[in-house]
Amino acid sequence: MTIQPQIELLSVNKHYGGFHALKDINVTIPKGSFVALVGPSGCGKSTLLRSLAGLESISGGEIRITGKAVNDTPPRHRDVAMVFQSYALYPHMSVRDNMSYSMRLRKASRAEIDAAVADVAAILGLGDYLDRKPNALSGGQRQRVAMGRAIIRNPKVFLFDEPLSNLDAALRVHMRKEIRALHDRIGATSVYVTHDQIEAMTMADHVVVLKSGVVEQQGAPLSLYDTPATKFVAGFIGSPAMNFVGGIVGDTGRAVTLDLPGAPSLPLARTMEPRRQVDVGLRPEHLSIETGGAPGIETTATSVESTGSVTYLYCGGDPEIVVVLSERERISQGDPVNLTIAPDKIHLFDPETGAALR
Amino acid sequence: MRSRRLLNGYPKMKRLLSSVTDGKGFDILLVSLPLLFLLAFSGLPLLYNVLMSFQEVDIFSLGRLIRPFIGLDNYRELFAAPEFWPIMWNTMLFVVCSIAGQFTLGLALALFFDTGFRGSSFLRGLFLVSWVMPGLVVGAIWNWILSGDFGVLNYLLTSSGLISENIFWRSDVDYSLWAVVLANIWLGTSFNMILLSVGLAGIPKDLYEASELDGANILQRFSTITLPMMRSTIGAVISLGLIFTLQQFDLFAAITSGGPANSSNVAQYWAWELSFRQYDFAKGATVSTLMIITVMIAAVLYVRSTRHEVRI
Numbered sequence: 001m002t003i004q005p006q007i008e009l010l011s012v013n014k015h016y017g018g019f020h021a022l023k024d025i026n027v028t029i030p031k032g033s034f035v036a037l038v039g040p041s042g043c044g045k046s047t048l049l050r051s052l053a054g055l056e057s058i059s060g061g062e063i064r065i066t067g068k069a070v071n072d073t074p075p076r077h078r079d080v081a082m083v084f085q086s087y088a089l090y091p092h093m094s095v096r097d098n099m100s101y102s103m104r105l106r107k108a109s110r111a112e113i114d115a116a117v118a119d120v121a122a123i124l125g126l127g128d129y130l131d132r133k134p135n136a137l138s139g140g141q142r143q144r145v146a147m148g149r150a151i152i153r154n155p156k157v158f159l160f161d162e163p164l165s166n167l168d169a170a171l172r173v174h175m176r177k178e179i180r181a182l183h184d185r186i187g188a189t190s191v192y193v194t195h196d197q198i199e200a201m202t203m204a205d206h207v208v209v210l211k212s213g214v215v216e217q218q219g220a221p222l223s224l225y226d227t228p229a230t231k232f233v234a235g236f237i238g239s240p241a242m243n244f245v246g247g248i249v250g251d252t253g254r255a256v257t258l259d260l261p262g263a264p265s266l267p268l269a270r271t272m273e274p275r276r277q278v279d280v281g282l283r284p285e286h287l288s289i290e291t292g293g294a295p296g297i298e299t300t301a302t303s304v305e306s307t308g309s310v311t312y313l314y315c316g317g318d319p320e321i322v323v324v325l326s327e328r329e330r331i332s333q334g335d336p337v338n339l340t341i342a343p344d345k346i347h348l349f350d351p352e353t354g355a356a357l358r
Numbered sequence: 359m360r361s362r363r364l365l366n367g368y369p370k371m372k373r374l375l376s377s378v379t380d381g382k383g384f385d386i387l388l389v390s391l392p393l394l395f396l397l398a399f400s401g402l403p404l405l406y407n408v409l410m411s412f413q414e415v416d417i418f419s420l421g422r423l424i425r426p427f428i429g430l431d432n433y434r435e436l437f438a439a440p441e442f443w444p445i446m447w448n449t450m451l452f453v454v455c456s457i458a459g460q461f462t463l464g465l466a467l468a469l470f471f472d473t474g475f476r477g478s479s480f481l482r483g484l485f486l487v488s489w490v491m492p493g494l495v496v497g498a499i500w501n502w503i504l505s506g507d508f509g510v511l512n513y514l515l516t517s518s519g520l521i522s523e524n525i526f527w528r529s530d531v532d533y534s535l536w537a538v539v540l541a542n543i544w545l546g547t548s549f550n551m552i553l554l555s556v557g558l559a560g561i562p563k564d565l566y567e568a569s570e571l572d573g574a575n576i577l578q579r580f581s582t583i584t585l586p587m588m589r590s591t592i593g594a595v596i597s598l599g600l601i602f603t604l605q606q607f608d609l610f611a612a613i614t615s616g617g618p619a620n621s622s623n624v625a626q627y628w629a630w631e632l633s634f635r636q637y638d639f640a641k642g643a644t645v646s647t648l649m650i651i652t653v654m655i656a657a658v659l660y661v662r663s664t665r666h667e668v669r670i
Binding site for chain 1: 564565568570571572573574578582583586587
């Protein structure tokens with residue numbers, strides 16, 4: 001049995017006057033999956049979401065929901081629910097009326113509404129707040145009401161537009177788990193826009209990385225981390241961000257010489273075209289300190305930050321190399337360090353196109 | 359700094375100066391100036407007016423404050439006057455129809471300009487021209503428009519076949535009040551539009567998007583989002599409209615002078631007529647006092663409606 005795609009975006013294009021906001025977007029979202037659209041601000045992720053909702057019209061391509069093209073379908077007939085960044089709660093209505101708004105519009109019976117509101121309120125723990133107005137709620141509670149308003153409709157698709165960005169850090173971590181749990185519980189199909197790669201990585205089954213209106217890469221979260229297709233994705237996914245150093249492949253093609261003081265050379269796990277210019281990507285958490293005599297990157301620690309669980313080491317200057325150590329190391333500012341990395345953890349990118357070299 | 363040094367020997371002056379520079383007491387000074395002004399030029403005349411409505415006033419006792427007290431005689435006589443109820447009815451018609459017209463047109467225009475087409479804010483600004491014009495000028499313009507023989511309104515109505523013979527708007531007892539209502543609607547529409555535009559602009563756009571996704575069509579969005587979110591603005595506009603309409607004097611003076619046969623006379627014009635045409639100052643004051651009560655009720659409604667604003 002093939003899984004029926006719930007949403008298909010087929011070479012979707014969007015122009016704002018002369019500005020090309022979305023360029024040939026192709027994404028297929030299977031039923032029941034949680035997809036994150038992630039990218040820096042201005043990359044088109046919100047535009048894509050709003051196009052899915054029908055709040056923006058697209059200039060080219062096709063959007064299909066359960067196999068049906070919805071390009072010309074107004075938002076209210078698309079059967080999608082959206083949680084807005086601002087929550088967009090109706091300030092003049094109580095929590096109960098906010099959540100039951102869609103039901104009241106389609107003239108559902110009083111009993112039906114009461115039952116549905118009670119159900120959703122129980123799921124979200126809003127039972128005590130049903131008669132309050134939104135301005136008497138905390139940020140987290142408002143967020144839940146916004147979710148409740150979406151859940152009560154039992155739509156084909158849930159759309160989330162950076163729903164956690166107005167919450168404080170602790171609540172954000174909590175709500176991220178809660179949203180994912182809710183998604184699994186009601187078996188929904190969700191599209192989630194965020195600029196926070198951690199949210200995307202932790203919540204989604206499938207991550208779509210956008211940059212300047214182009215899909216840079218899409219796939220399972222860990223595949224983006226392990227095998228980024230471009231230098232942009234490599235730098236965007238992972239925290240702290242990947243270190244990039246210019247370099248040149250050695251004569252044998254089995255090592256790369258870094259463009260750093262002392263021209264350190266790192267062995268490669270595969271054979272590359274000799275004497276090729278490359279950008280070398282080293283994840284901070286893959287670097288370690290070599291205490292034996294093996295050759296590595298000889299540099300000095302310019303700054304050391306210890307959080308207790310991990311230690312952030314900032315080395316050298318141009319470019320600075322960040323190292324994350326999970327063991328406590330007795331290194332202080334100014335100490336010389338020798339950094340090494342497993343050959344198969346080295347990422348190489350074309351300096352011109354940014355494409356990964358494999 | 360220099361002034362401080364100069365005042366070193368004068369502690370009292372120093373304290374006075376520092377009360378201004380520190381802001382202590384300065385706020386009270388700022389408030390007291392307009393309050394004094396209001397008291398002198400609005401409060402006292404108001405009280406004097408109320409006082410007069412309980413006194414016997416004639417042209418000889420006009421200069422005195424102490425005059426024979428006659429209780430509610432003025433009110434009794436006024437209520438018994440044959441023109442009292444027709445004029446009150448005219449006043450109510452004038453107020454209700456003017457506000458209804460101003461508000462409906464103002465809201466329609468505000469919604470129209472809120473679509474944000476090219477040049478919409480420029481055009482919206484142009485509409486304010488009608489509001490900055492003095493009532494007497496507006497009256498003069500409408501005199502020409504409404505003129506029975508050569509008025510452009512009659513021309514439009516006859517050439518479009520709506521009427522077969524000219525209507526003498528200003529001198530026909532059936533039309534004279536409506537002539538003023540028409541002019542007053544024209545005069546007040548732009549003010550309604552501007553206030554309602556501000557109210558519309560204050561509604562976050564994502565509420566409309568959310569309700570659209572929730573399944574609301576355009577009429578449902580209007581009735582469940584626009585109108586309730588505009589509640590306080592609408593309350594303010596209607597209360598202010600009531601106050602302004604009850605103050606509307608110029609148009610009556612310019613267009614019909616309350617005639618013919620009181621057919622377009624309203625309370626505010628009648629009060630002036632009683633006082634300054636018939637020199638019955640006590641009766642004029644009595645009509646004014648009745649109007650003060652009405653306006654005060656409107657003012658309370660206005661303050662209440664602005665206090666009940668929906669916070670987001």
